[in-house]
Amino acid sequence: MARTETRSTTARQVHSLGKTFTAGMLSAALNPKLGLLFLAMMPSFIPQGSNTFVWGMGLGAIFASVGFIYMLILSTAASKAMHWFKRPEIALRLEWVACAALFIMGVGVLVHAFF
Numbered sequence: 001m002a003r004t005e006t007r008s009t010t011a012r013q014v015h016s017l018g019k020t021f022t023a024g025m026l027s028a029a030l031n032p033k034l035g036l037l038f039l040a041m042m043p044s045f046i047p048q049g050s051n052t053f054v055w056g057m058g059l060g061a062i063f064a065s066v067g068f069i070y071m072l073i074l075s076t077a078a079s080k081a082m083h084w085f086k087r088p089e090i091a092l093r094l095e096w097v098a099c100a101a102l103f104i105m106g107v108g109v110l111v112h113a114f115f
Contacts, residue, residue: 028034038060046055084090 042056042059045059046052085094
C-alpha cells in the first residue's frame with residue numbers, strides 16, 4: 001500500500017502574521033532586481049514636466065496593489081489545492097499516476113535503446 005502522508009503533522013511550526021509580513025517586506029526591499037526594474041521602466045510612464053515623486057509614488061502604489069491582489073488570489077487557490085491534494089484518495093491516485101508515468105518512460109527508454 002502506498003504512503004499517503006508525506007509530512008508529520010506533529011512537527012508543524014506556527015508563524016505569526018507579523019513575522020511572515022516582516023520577512024516578505026525584507027525580501028522585497030532587499031531584492032535589487034525590483035529596484036532596477038523601476039529605475040529602467042518607470043521614467044517612460046511619468047509625463048514630462050510633472051511631479052516625478054507624486055507620479056512615481058502613484059505608479060508604485062498601483063503596482064503594489066495589483067501585486068497584493070495577485071498574491072492573495074494565488075495563495076487562496078494554493079491553499080484550496082493543498083487541502084484537496086492532502087485527501088488520502090487523491091494522494092493515492094497521484095502516486096499511481098506518477099508510478100504509471102515512470103513505468104511508461106522506462107519502457108520508452110528500453111525501446112529506444114534496443115530498437
